[in-house]
Amino acid sequence: MxxxxxxxxxxxxxxxxxxxxxxxxxxxxxxxxxxxxxxxxxxxxxxxxxxxxxxxxxxxxxxxxxxxxxxxxxxxxxxxxxxxxxxxxxxxxxxxxxxxxxxxxxxxxxxxxxxxxxxxxxxxxxxxxxxxxxxxxxxxxxxxxxxxxxxxxxxxxxxxxxxxxxxxxxxxxxxxxxxxxxxxxxxxxxxxxxxxxxxxxxxxxxxxxxxxxxxxxERFTGPDAFYAAPADVPDTSGVLLRSEPWTADGIPDDTRAWRILYTTTRDEGVPAVASGVVVLPETSSPEPLPVLAWAHGTTGVAPKCAPSLSQEPYGTADAILGAATANGWAVVATDYVGLGTEGPHPYLIGQGQGRSVLDSVRAAHQLVPALELVPALDERTVVWGHSQGGNAALWTGILGPTYAPDVRLSGVAALSPATDLPGLVGYLAEIAGGAVFASYVADAYSRTYPDVDFAEVVAPEARTLAREDAGRCLGEGAIAVSVGTALAVPDILADGQPDERFLHRLAENTPDGPIDVPVLIGQGAADPLILESVQTGFVAKLCEQPRQIDYRTYPGADHNSVIAAESPLVPELIEWTVGRFAGEAVDDECGPIP
Known part of the structure; x- marks a missing residue:
């Protein structure tokens, strides 16, 4: 026609x-x-x-x-x-x-x-x-x-x-x-x-x-054979399964490092396998080395996102970890279960993260005698964590007395910790690139909790975007695509807010339980992700009960610069940790320092 x-x-x-x-x-x-x-x-x-x-x-x-x-x-x-x-x-x-x-x-x-x-x-x-x-x-x-x-x-x-x-x-x-x-x-x-x-x-x-x-x-490669669970995995948590020497950028020259594979348990108590790194300073002193357990910030939720798989494993945290080994402390850095090892990764899920930290310390204590290393590791342990790791550090303090009473905790330092999880997830749409973190949370919670359905949590128009985001790590080039889609589609949640069951699970993982050792919470006043006002409100609520919490804020510091080498937090953190290893008494007051 x-x-x-x-x-x-x-x-x-x-x-x-x-x-x-x-x-x-x-x-x-x-x-x-x-x-x-x-x-x-x-x-x-x-x-x-x-x-x-x-x-x-x-x-x-x-x-x-x-x-x-x-x-x-x-x-x-x-x-x-x-x-x-x-x-x-x-x-x-x-x-x-x-x-x-x-x-x-x-x-x-x-x-x-x-x-x-x-x-x-x-x-x-x-x-x-x-x-x-x-x-x-x-x-x-x-x-x-x-x-x-x-x-x-x-x-x-x-x-x-x-x-x-x-x-x-x-x-x-x-x-x-x-x-x-x-x-x-x-x-x-x-x-x-x-x-x-x-x-x-x-x-x-x-x-x-x-x-x-x-x-x-520039995509990260997947885990190699080191991260595969052996045929027979012991039911006991914290058992060292294997180790090998390890090198990466940012590891101080005067140290020796190994990556480790060890047993742990998930949130529901199911046995699992996790990986991590142990970094020991070169020292001529025969005195046992105090243990600094490091809980890292967000890297992603896919197995390939484990810091021990990266040549730049700790990014901005290199400064404070270098300061730790310079002070003669052994650094034990978990990857968390599901990063490196088989998933799912318990992203912002307190029990799974805290258990990974505690069991990494147990495994490190077995590594030193197994390799006939000297000096030995001391029983004293202080936990540091940043962002996601700040949440994990607080949960480590909460779980320690019941889950791992053999790990002698002397203090917990949470730096820009993710605390008010319902408020944080509801606020992510207001943050540039926040949809990437929302995708991580939706993926982890829907794969961990049967009552959290990914299809109900994420809006239909954003499901493909969220699935792709969850498969990428923050450190790989492909994340630029995720950031671009997040800027165009900032809100991936159905109806713009977490549903009731999702909110309930987020509230469960807010680290507001009792911690029996001194706690330091460091917060950047210019942090666009973890707002100072939200953190201050969280601390104020904790201080309604008798607590040993030292809360410090840093004007002009954002989410990452608060732990950078030039940050005033770094020397204060070192001084505070020295006091914890020395067993110094702390004030019973809770809240901001004068």
């Missing part, structure tokens, strides 16, 4: 143009809403095709085939509307498949047309030359489509974001084009415009492919 056979009134085209422009502008300003809009657009398109097929059944011989095809499309449209979450999950691979198949068809078509053109080239007509240019254009456009499809398969969350971001601008451009068509007849576009567009698309596709290759090359 030719174009002259179908003519729509110009006023109708004008209305359609205005609708497209208005909707496009709205979607451009709200890319998260564009994800929902994609489902609506897809459902509308399927319904339109279905209606068209059924309506066209009177014009063809095989009416039943056309009607059946139309019904299938209508059923598909209904399914899209009924299950939008499943539609979004499949939208990225569907887009990738469409790009790849469509691109291959376009390339083959261009090659075929080029072959025909070469046969007719003897005529050297303008038509044959134009046809040859068209075949090159088709091949370039098809190649670009195939490359974009391959990249889309590698980065489904980025594909969804691109679709969401581009839906609005494309609708606006389509609206303007339709409006121009309503005002005056559409002119044929010169072939050179199509050729230039195809070449630019191919260049953009090659650039996307290069970026994808680079980001993939």
């Amino acid at each position: 030719s174009e002259s056979d179908i003519r729509l009134p110009r006023w109708l085209l004008g209305v359609a143009a205005l609708v497209c422009i208005a909707a496009g502008l709205a979607l451009t300003l709200r890319p998260a809403a564009s994800l929902d809009a994609l489902v609506v657009l897809l459902g509308t398109a399927l319904a339109g095709v279905g209606v068209a097929e059924i309506a066209g059944a009177t014009r063809i011989r095989q009416r039943w085939l056309s009607v059946a095809t139309g019904v299938i499309f209508l059923v598909g449209a209904a399914a899209v509307v009924a299950w939008p979450g499943a539609t979004l999950s499949g939208l990225a691979p569907l887009t990738a498949l469409t790009l790849i198949v469509g691109g291959i068809v376009k390339v083959l078509s261009g090659i075929r047309n080029g072959h025909r053109t070469s046969i007719a080239a003897g005529a050297a007509s303008v038509t044959s030359i134009a046809a040859g240019a068209a075949s090159v254009t088709s091949i370039a456009a098809g190649a670009a489509s195939v490359i974009f499809g391959a990249v889309a398969l590698s980065w489904p969350d980025a594909t969804l974001l691109a679709l969401a971001v581009l839906t609005g601008p494309v609708a606006v451009l389509f609206g303007f084009a339709t409006g121009i068509r309503a005002l005056r007849p559409t002119a044929h576009r010169p072939r050179r415009v199509a050729a230039v567009a195809s070449v630019l698309a191919l260049v953009a596709a090659l650039g996307s492919l290069a970026l994808s290759v680079r980001l993939n090359s």
Whole structure:
């Protein structure tokens, strides 16, 4: 049917143009809403095709085939509307498949047309030359489509974001084009415009492919055989299973280090295996080394995110850990269960994290005599932790007397600790990149607690993004994609807030239980993630009961700079820890220091 056979009134085209422009502008300003809009657009398109097929059944011989095809499309449209979450999950691979198949068809078509053109080239007509240019254009456009499809398969969350971001601008451009068509007849576009567009698309596709290759090359590799649990794992927790010498950037030159594998238990008491690192200072003193147990901050929730797998394992914390070994203390740094070893990782789940810390100290005490090292480790142990590790450090103090009474705790220092978990998770949407941390929490809690359902916690339009986030570590290049999607879709939670069961589990893991040893809580006053006001409120609530809590805030310090080498916290932390190892008495007062 030719174009002259179908003519729509110009006023109708004008209305359609205005609708497209208005909707496009709205979607451009709200890319998260564009994800929902994609489902609506897809459902509308399927319904339109279905209606068209059924309506066209009177014009063809095989009416039943056309009607059946139309019904299938209508059923598909209904399914899209009924299950939008499943539609979004499949939208990225569907887009990738469409790009790849469509691109291959376009390339083959261009090659075929080029072959025909070469046969007719003897005529050297303008038509044959134009046809040859068209075949090159088709091949370039098809190649670009195939490359974009391959990249889309590698980065489904980025594909969804691109679709969401581009839906609005494309609708606006389509609206303007339709409006121009309503005002005056559409002119044929010169072939050179199509050729230039195809070449630019191919260049953009090659650039996307290069970026994808680079980001993939920076992905962390998975755990090696060292982290695999042996065939027979003892039921007793804190048993050293294996060890080997270990080196990494940031480990002081005058130290020796080993990575260790040991037994522990999960939140529900199920036996598990965890990994970690033991760093011993070189010393000529025969005196036993006091033990500094380190609980690290967030690195991710996938097994590949274990600090002991990284060549830069402790980042900003290098300064304080270096100060620890410089003072003649042995550093025992757990990876936590599920990082390095088999998951799930109990991210911000107190029991699992605290047990990993306590059992790492037990295992370290077995390492030294097993390797015939001197000096031995002292029974005195102080726990430090930052961010996620601050939560873990507080839970270590809570669990110590009952879970590991053989580990002699002398003090707990929690630095920028994640404490008010319900408030923190509810606030993450307000923080740049906070959706990445929300994805970690949703993944860990849904894999640990049967009553927390990932599909109920995370909004349908954000599930693909959250799943991809949970598979990435903060230190790898691919996290840039997660940060980008988090900026565009900052709130991944269904209804914008944790549901009641999720909130209950978060409250369970708030570290507000009694701790029998002195506690130091250090907080950056400029921390955008763990707010000073929230931390102060948490400490004030703890101090309603008799506690030995020394609460210190540091003006101008943010979440990470509070533990950097130049931070005033570092010398104060060292001085406080020296006092704990020396058994010095502390004031019974609870709260901020004068």
